[in-house]
Amino acid sequence: MNNTPVQDRPDQTQRTKKMLSNDPPPLAPIRTSQDWREAIVAKLIYGVGKNVVTANDRDWFVALALALRDRVVERWIASTNKIYERGHKRVYYLSLEFLIGRLMFDTLTNLGMVDVTRAALAELGVDLDRVRDAEPDAALGNGGLGRLAACFMESMATLAIPGYGYGIRYNNGLFKQAIDDGRQLEFPEDWLAVGNPWEFERPEVAYDIGFGGHVEAVRDEEGEVRHVWHPGEVVRAVAYDTPVVGWRGRHVNSLRLWSARAVDPLQLETFNAGDYVGALAQDVRAQSISRVLYPSDATAAGQELRLRQEYFFAAASLQDMLRRHITQFKDLRLLPDKVAIQLNDTHPSIAVAELMRLLVDEHGLEWAEAWEITKGTFSYTNHTLLPEALETWPVPLMERMLPRQMQIIYLINADHLEQVRMLGMGSDDKLAGLSLIDETHGRRVRMGTLAFIGSHRINGVSALHTDLMRETVFADLHKMFPERITNVTNGITFRRWLYEANPGLTRLLVEALGEHVCDDPAELVALRDLASDAGFRNRLIACRRNHKIILSKWVRDRMRIKLDPDAMFDIHVKRIHEYKRQLLNILETIALYDAIRARPSAGWVPRVKIFAGKAAASYHQAKLIIKLINDVAKVINSDPTVRGLLKVVFMPNFNVSLAEMIIPAADLSEQISTAGMEASGTGNMKFALNGALTIGTLDGANVEIRDHVGDDNIFIFGLTAAEVADRKRDGWRPHHSISASPALAEVIDAVWSGVFSPDDASRFHPLVHELRGDDRFLVTADFESYAQAQRRVDRLWGDQEAWWRASIMNTAGMAYFSSDRAIGDYARNIWRTTGLETT
Ligand SMILES: *Cc1c(COP(=O)(O)O)cnc(C)c1O
Numbered sequence: 001m002n003n004t005p006v007q008d009r010p011d012q013t014q015r016t017k018k019m020l021s022n023d024p025p026p027l028a029p030i031r032t033s034q035d036w037r038e039a040i041v042a043k044l045i046y047g048v049g050k051n052v053v054t055a056n057d058r059d060w061f062v063a064l065a066l067a068l069r070d071r072v073v074e075r076w077i078a079s080t081n082k083i084y085e086r087g088h089k090r091v092y093y094l095s096l097e098f099l100i101g102r103l104m105f106d107t108l109t110n111l112g113m114v115d116v117t118r119a120a121l122a123e124l125g126v127d128l129d130r131v132r133d134a135e136p137d138a139a140l141g142n143g144g145l146g147r148l149a150a151c152f153m154e155s156m157a158t159l160a161i162p163g164y165g166y167g168i169r170y171n172n173g174l175f176k177q178a179i180d181d182g183r184q185l186e187f188p189e190d191w192l193a194v195g196n197p198w199e200f201e202r203p204e205v206a207y208d209i210g211f212g213g214h215v216e217a218v219r220d221e222e223g224e225v226r227h228v229w230h231p232g233e234v235v236r237a238v239a240y241d242t243p244v245v246g247w248r249g250r251h252v253n254s255l256r257l258w259s260a261r262a263v264d265p266l267q268l269e270t271f272n273a274g275d276y277v278g279a280l281a282q283d284v285r286a287q288s289i290s291r292v293l294y295p296s297d298a299t300a301a302g303q304e305l306r307l308r309q310e311y312f313f314a315a316a317s318l319q320d321m322l323r324r325h326i327t328q329f330k331d332l333r334l335l336p337d338k339v340a341i342q343l344n345d346t347h348p349s350i351a352v353a354e355l356m357r358l359l360v361d362e363h364g365l366e367w368a369e370a371w372e373i374t375k376g377t378f379s380y381t382n383h384t385l386l387p388e389a390l391e392t393w394p395v396p397l398m399e400r401m402l403p404r405q406m407q408i409i410y411l412i413n414a415d416h417l418e419q420v421r422m423l424g425m426g427s428d429d430k431l432a433g434l435s436l437i438d439e440t441h442g443r444r445v446r447m448g449t450l451a452f453i454g455s456h457r458i459n460g461v462s463a464l465h466t467d468l469m470r471e472t473v474f475a476d477l478h479k480m481f482p483e484r485i486t487n488v489t490n491g492i493t494f495r496r497w498l499y500e501a502n503p504g505l506t507r508l509l510v511e512a513l514g515e516h517v518c519d520d521p522a523e524l525v526a527l528r529d530l531a532s533d534a535g536f537r538n539r540l541i542a543c544r545r546n547h548k549i550i551l552s553k554w555v556r557d558r559m560r561i562k563l564d565p566d567a568m569f570d571i572h573v574k575r576i577h578e579y580k581r582q583l584l585n586i587l588e589t590i591a592l593y594d595a596i597r598a599r600p601s602a603g604w605v606p607r608v609k610i611f612a613g614k615a616a617a618s619y620h621q622a623k624l625i626i627k628l629i630n631d632v633a634k635v636i637n638s639d640p641t642v643r644g645l646l647k648v649v650f651m652p653n654f655n656v657s658l659a660e661m662i663i664p665a666a667d668l669s670e671q672i673s674t675a676g677m678e679a680s681g682t683g684n685m686k687f688a689l690n691g692a693l694t695i696g697t698l699d700g701a702n703v704e705i706r707d708h709v710g711d712d713n714i715f716i717f718g719l720t721a722a723e724v725a726d727r728k729r730d731g732w733r734p735h736h737s738i739s740a741s742p743a744l745a746e747v748i749d750a751v752w753s754g755v756f757s758p759d760d761a762s763r764f765h766p767l768v769h770e771l772r773g774d775d776r777f778l779v780t781a782d783f784e785s786y787a788q789a790q791r792r793v794d795r796l797w798g799d800q801e802a803w804w805r806a807s808i809m810n811t812a813g814m815a816y817f818s819s820d821r822a823i824g825d826y827a828r829n830i831w832r833t834t835g836l837e838t839t
Contacts, residue, residue: 022085023078027070033119036067040120043067052124057134058194060126061104064117065135065197068107069243076243076252082836083162084328089337089833091156091163092321094314094351095149095344097293098167098255099141101656103198103242104132105500106154110245136191137657139173140257140293142614143575144490144682145383147656148461148819149344151493151682155819157246157253158495160835161827166317168309169199169240169257172292177614177653182630184615184623188292198242199257205239207319208263209312215404227361229404235286236263237316247495247519250838258316260289294616304401307350307393311402314351318358332363336376340831343380343455346391346447352378352454353405353412361404371415379830380451380458381488383679385465385473386579392444395437409436409445416453423480434476452477452484457830459488461680462701464721468676488826489701490680491819494521497686502664504543505690505811512536521820527812531805540691540804547665551610554661555649561637563647567606568797571692572670573654573662576615576622579677583767584779585609585670586629588787589636589648590750591743596642605794608647610662612654621766626650628764631756659683664690668793671696672786674777676721678702685817691807693796695789697782701817709813713806717789718782727781734775737783744783748772 030036044050044063055063083090108114118128141147149165156163175186210231217225237258244253262283271279288305289312321339322332329338343349352374359370384390398406413436420426420434436453438444452458452474460466466487470478478485499506499518509517512530517523530536548565555561572585589609596604611629615622633648651658669687671678671694678700688694688705695715696702706714719727738745752768754761771780796803815821827833 022081024074026074030071030113030116033116033123036113036116037120037123039067039070040064041124057126057130060121060131061134062195062197064121064131065104068104068111068113069197071111071113072107072243072245072249072252075245075249076254079160079162079252079836080254086836087328087338088162088836089831090321090324090339091161091827091831091833092317092339092341093149093152093156093163093165093344094317094341094348095146095165095167096310096313096347097141097146097344098138098149098153098165098257099143099146099656100138100150100153100242100255101496101660102132102135102137104135106496107245109495109500110154110158110247111249136194137655138191138196139176139189139655140167140170142174142294144680145345148490148682150656151491151496151819152823153244153253153255154246154493154495155491155823157244157251158493158820159823159827160246160251160838161253161823161831161833162836163244163253164321165244165253165255166313166320167255167257168290168293168313169259170290170293171259171287174293174614175617179626179630179650179652182627182634182650184626186617199240200242202239202241205256205320207237207316209235209237209315211235211308211311211401213403215407226364227404227407229357229361234263235289235312236261237312239316239320251836256317256320258290258313260286260312262286304397307397307401310347311350311354311405314348315354317348318351318354322358332359332365333369333373335373339377340833341378342826342831343378343451345381345383346451349380349391349447349451349454350402350405352450353402353408356408356412357404360408367411371412374454375456378451378455380455382448382458382460382465382469382473385468385679386677390473391447392438392441393447395443395445398445406445409450412450412453413437420480425476425480430476434480448473449477452481456484458485459826459830460485461488461490462704463487463489464676464698464703465679465700468721486829488822488830489704489817490682490685491817491822492682492685492689493819494689496660497663498689501660501686502543502547502690504546505540505664508536508539508543509811521815521818524812524815527808531808531812532801537801537804537808540807544665544667544691547661551661551665555651559649559651561647561649563608563649564606564644567608567647568667568793569608569610569665570668570670571610571662571666571687572672573610573612573651573659574681574683576613576625577619578621578625578770578777579674581672581674581777581779581782582611582613582629583625583771583777584672584782584786585611586625586632586648587744587747587751587779587783588790589646590632590747590756591787592790593632593636593639593642593646594743594746594750596645597639600641600645604645605797606645608649610649610651612651612658612662614654621770624764624767628751628756628767631763635756659686663687663692666690666692667797668692669694669696671699671702672718672782673697673699674782675699675719675724677777685814688810689814689817691811693793693803693806693810695786695793704816705813708816709810713809713813715789715793717785719778719785724778727778732775732778732781734772734780737775737780738772741780741784743787744780 040063043066044055047066048059048062050059108117121128153165172188176189178185212232213230216228220226240257242255244255265283267279289308355374356370359365436446436449438446460469470485513523513526545565552563552565555563574580629650636648663686666687669692671684675697681700697718698720751764757763
């Protein structure tokens with residue numbers, strides 16, 4: 001099998017060098033919309049097989065994507081050649097999720113081709129915005145963690161850091177959400193149903209991935225014992241590459257996603273014997289690995305599939321990068337100098353054991369040297385402190401599925417525990433806590449510990465989260481390795497979340513601050529001088545109103561609910577989870593509803609409450625919260641007493657494209673997680689950048705957002721992380737909070753007695769049980785403080801000049817939250833590399 005992709009093959013490029021330059025010959029330049037129109041029409045005819053009369057929006061999308069891809073490929077090959085020629089260090093970002101969304105506008109924006117494309121299509125009577133909507137949204141992620149990986153890919157390309165994303169090409173990504181009678185329904189996402197014009201299948205880049213079987217210890221001629229793994233099952237990983245274009249098109253990186261298939265897809269003998277289904281069974285089993293994201297882990301079979309996914313993509317990626325490294329540098333001891341591997345959470349952390357296996361078993365390195373190389377190469381990003389989200393795998397499952405990797409984990413653990421003893425930390429309870437094997441819940445492998453000890457740097461994703469990591473989950477490991485934990489606060493790419501999502505605001509910024517603000521967001525601070533400028537304010541107001549009208553049309557067309565664009569748009573969109581406290585928001589909404597009904601003419605601020613987000617398919621409590629929001633919406637939206645004052649909307653199927661439409665329309669951003677539970681948040685950054693004011697707790701990156709936008713320009717409420725920890729330590733009882741707040745008591749009684757579920761009075765009892773029982777997310781403790789903060793919001797809204805001053809101060813203060821800054825931090829402090837020089 002020739003595993004070397006054409007563009008990586010040095011001897012081939014050497015050979016052709018004499019005839020051509022190393023880089024591909026440039027395509028005819030696009031000078032006018034007419035040139036571009038002709039290129040697109042040629043793709044429509046010869047690439048799609050349609051003509052301009054019969055083409056639909058979808059055909060135009062494919063034609064435009066193919067034409068654009070040609071422009072990208074030139075730069076892509078040039079970038080790849082440059083990385084190779086300079087012998088530059090490569091960064092590999094391993095992530096089970098890449099929530100990339102649509103790519104058309106990313107590409108157009110970064111190549112500076114939005115205007116020429118709009119004009120070219122208009123000459124053909126085609127509307128670019130409809131073509132934009134014809135692109136499926138690649139939902140290869142759940143939420144923030146996957147979106148972070150996508151923002152980081154774009155920033156690595158922008159900073160010309162040779163970065164490769166590695167993940168899985170899920171045929172069906174995260175489920176598509178529909179709302180029926182207020183309940184979430186899940187359908188398979190079929191983003192590939194009509195093909196994917198951005199990707200290149202690389203059938204020649206394929207690796208065999210083993211599972212199961214047994215390990216044989218053999219003695220070589222010198223009497224050394226070597227371990228040979230004989231897998232019981234082999235699955236093939238095939239590469240699909242998508243180019244990732246950086247800002248102004250100066251550098252292009254690759255996202256390589258693996259697809260699984262059987263080594264022998266068709267068992268011909270079985271087929272000829274008449275068993276047509278059985279003949280394909282192996283292929284079906286193999287392909288199930290790259291079918292869906294997060295198979296429900298409610299069943300043992302689901303858990304096993306998840307582990308198969310993790311090993312599958314980690315092992316394929318390692319083989320690929322070692323092959324590339326050896327081809328170019330020959331020497332595996334150079335790995336830490338030439339390769340940095342970032343583990344996005346623990347999902348790929350089996351790679352630590354797999355790299356050890358490849359170095360020791362397959363390449364014959366000494367154990368100690370291999371371990372130094374491994375630690376020098378890996379680093380690990382932690383994304384959660386929630387104990388239930390810290391991955392562990394049952395030892396028997398590991399022994400069965402990955403027998404050699406499990407042996408290696410035991411060896412790593414033996415060395416590690418020896419080091420613990422040498423450091424004098426070897427008391428029994430410390431040893432048990434530090435071990436790679438958790439003996440308290442059956443025997444399980446702690447993947448976070450494996451990632452930690454196999455890495456030279458471990459980072460949290462906000463200042464608060466990193467501090468808590470040092471004090472809680474990794475307290476003992478931090479004592480052992482005080483230099484390892486570092487912070488890199490998350491960021492977002494301004495190209496997608498400002499320039500593409502909000503071109504109106506971008507235009508205003510460029511007019512006010514100059515074109516250069518698009519290259520250096522640090523220049524946003526100059527906006528503070530315009531915070532009280534009436535002319536600038538009025539243009540901002542018009543821009544926001546425009547986005548609120550667009551959002552209102554969406555809601556009217558799809559949900560038949562009429563929104564008033566002059567009301568305050570109060571928005572809470574993210575995965576539905578108890579710690580994110582959508583429940584706190586809807587309970588306060590009910591209290592507000594009661595208060596308005598009691599005194600309808602008390603001068604209320606008209607509000608539209610907008611929710612969106614998916615709940616994990618097996619997370620019953622979260623799904624019940626969706627139902628409650630929808631049942632409350634039904635009552636409120638049909639009550640004439642609050643007409644024009646309060647509306648509640650749950651928008652179905654939250655994804656990147658929906659977020660791009662919603663965020664520029666937001667006046668108020670809800671970031672109200674229980675303090676200490678949201679590692680960073682990135683939704684909070686997107687909203688503040690677009691000028692929404694935040695109502696939030698001192699959690700995750702909210703703390704740093706407050707520091708950057710100023711205390712007066714954010715609504716902070718609720719317990720701090722330290723206070724939450726104190727409450728829990730002292731045996732927290734929600735009873736006191738409920739009886740201290742008559743409004744809250746009344747709301748809980750109403751939900752309990754079926755005011756919002758007259759057809760089934762006990763429907764929401766599980767939610768009320770939680771609130772009156774453990775209230776693990778301290779909803780009742782923060783209720784009063786939250787309600788008071790909302791009234792402060794109302795008062796500021798009443799002074800529109802002050803509101804917009806605060807809004808401008810938010811946008812002005814957000815430069816720090818660019819993912820370019822975050823990637824710069826990773827490059828300097830963790831990967832120890834820089835970007836390529838670009839011209
Ligand atoms: C940014 C984003 C998220 C993360 O939102 P948080 O508020 O940080 O949880 C989730 N989903 C999508 C589609 C996003 O764009």
